[in-house]
Amino acid sequence: MKGTSSPRFPRKNLFFIILISFATLGLIALPPPEQESDPETERKFKIGVAYPVSISSASTTAFSNTEETQKLTWKKHVVESGESLAIAFDNIGLDGNTLHTLLETDKNTKQLERLRPGNVIEFGFNKEGQLTELRHPRNYLETLIVRHNGKSFTSELDKKKIETHTNFAHATIETSFWSAADKAGLTANQIMEIAALFGWDIDFALDIRKGDKFEVLFEQHYLDGHPVDRGSILAATFTNIGQTFTAVRNEDGKYYDKDGQAMRKAFLRSPVNFRYVSSNFNPRRLHPVTGRVKAHRGTDYVAPVGTPIWAAGDGVVLKSAYNKFNGNYVFIKHSTKYVTKYLHLTKRMVKTGQRVKQGDTIGTLGGTGRVTGPHLHYEFLVNGEHKNPRTVDLPQANSLSGKEQTAFKQRSKQQLAHINQLSQLVPNNNILLN
Template sequence: MQVPILRQLPRMHQILITMISSLLVVLLLWPSSDNSGHPERKFEIGKLYPLELSLDTDQLRPMAGDEKPAIPPLKWKEHEVQSGESLAVVFNKVGLSPATLYHLVNADEGTKTLTTLRPGDKLRFGFDEDDQLVQLIQPKNATDSLVITRTADTFYSNKESKDVDLQLNFSQAVITSSFWNAADKAGLTANQIMEIAGIFGWDIDFALDIRSGDTFSVLFEERLVEGEPIGRGNILAATFTNLGQTFTAIRSEDGKYYDEKGQAMRKAFLRSPINFRYVSSNFNPRRLHPVTGRVSQHRGTDYVAPVGTPIWAAGDGVVMQSSYNKFNGNYVFIRHSSTYITKYLHMTKRSVKTGQRVKQGQTVGTLGGTGRVTGPHLHYEFLVNGVHKNPRTVKLPQARSLSGKEKTQFQKFAKERMAQLNHFSQFIADNSPLLGNRT
């Protein structure tokens, strides 16, 4: 039988060895100073925890080829395309070879569009110190440009767009001769003038109802790129005082216009079915017929404008008749409901057929001088339950208006918008002896 070595030693040695062994165990189990400051963490499934990594900063640098090479400063040449110039002619004028032209226009779909140049287009050519074409820029409009850039062995194209900023602008005027002249002098564009006529066109006949002393004010967006104005945006709010009655329109988020109460500006019928220049004859139940010389009812309104001017459907409906006779010439009758019918006479040509459905503002024909007339014009009639009514003054049915929560929210929004318009108007009134511009 073998006896353990420890027992063969003297008792004092056994005690010392036991004490040393115990001390070593304690030292091995004692926590290190590195962990003493971090309490034990319990991790939960489904949560994200930060992971501390110690990485050499060199490892965080992008790999070669990850970054696009910077384009060195270029020498620029600009060219405005003239009538009759092709891209080949332009390249030749700026000193580029046919081979460069071929490689560029065949690089991708974007570069191919460069071949369709128009007079007035502008091109910017960027050359390096070796007179090699590095970049070509074609501005498409105030915000967008086609940018073509050379790489090692080819070209590639991309579209670059500048940010557009919007700011509020304002205009107002008193009319002394015509709405168009007053609006033009007040700084509004032709598109804005027509848009205002469209907004209020269901309540005001801009051919017959405009009077000296009428006023209007408009709050609109100005579009800016890099601080420079590039055009006008939406009309946000407007007022028009006509014959002592003030109409108000505010643009909602859906792009439609309502008054301050949420009633739609749009009506079921246009007040005038034509973009007129002037009106030759108003509604008159008794008048001398210009051809026969007899007293006869004139059951509508005559609008004189250039031959070929589009004529619009006053409202949604179905074409009852689209035909011709020696009295009416080319004519179109539209039934809008069991109550309303509109008639359009003396047209050069008709654009719709009997039984066809039409929408408000859709072209139904063009102005002319067919039938019994003394000159080209549109004769327009408006019937309610079979009775002729004056198109200028007949009460038009309302289109859909806002209601409920939608109406409440809009009324609050309209109040804020009108406060902006009135602020501008008051500022002008306080700083000018006259209300805006007079013309």
């Protein structure tokens, strides 16, 4: 009997079976790939520090508006000199009816008639070529948005949120107040505002000395994390020739000293924005033209020809005229007690009998009359007697009273204590930006 033999397995098939077996074992034995470490998960975060967070585009679908928004085609137009809104619309391809309807929407759209060269208008058109949206940035804070809902236009003002921080600067004067304030990081407007605040107590032409110092606490406005402009001065001190003056802003927007006395007084110490002074108040001096000793009952301020001259206080113009000695001159009467005189003007800008307010421009500095060079000669009379305008006692300022004064004194104490603390921390001639 022949033994039965197993069927022969083709060698080719055997090779494939072995290959598949090894591949299967490899899949079972191979460890899973090591997961890459995520630096975001391993990083240790610190409290109070902001970190960027990455969100994939797929995960943002839950936050997006589920309604499909129609994609617009935008055209940007910059207004040119002499160009009207009608011309701008025509250049974009819009007719007069659309312009008229849009302008009559409300008071916001009506202001589009007052566009200036350089202003920007952005037009958004739908796929049919119809005006669907208009955008006009009015300034860095506000954008006018006009939309068409298919029947009529509607408008809204998109206002960005401004953040306000409190900043601080201080400096010691070496050469001039302007130079020190500029090096400390203050703007030209802030420098002038400080001079105006203390201008009732300090003559910034004659009284500033080396070693004088100032400290100022002020608002800084931020938009999207970037500084955009400076706000109000909250409090300031100015030490002049050893005497310290203070100014603190009240809730009414006015400034008072630490005790609640108004900074504003009946007269300015100086009636001109100046840089140089030719001579001080001196009752006996050699006249520069005649060579004789003659009383010089006032103060001379040298500044560029055409510099505005201000009324030192409220009053009525006694005389606005010209003679060969005074040149163009203006005399102002302030109540029954005080008179101020302004001589050698290039131009007089008030008439006899005219009422003026403190700070009004009454003329411009010049060199008319008997003079050696352009300057303002300024005199201050009390009951007909010449006084030094730098040192004369001025009428007492108004003050806060009652509960308002009590509340102000508390706020003033806090602000000035804050200034004192910061002046110890911040290097001199520097600015602290929060």
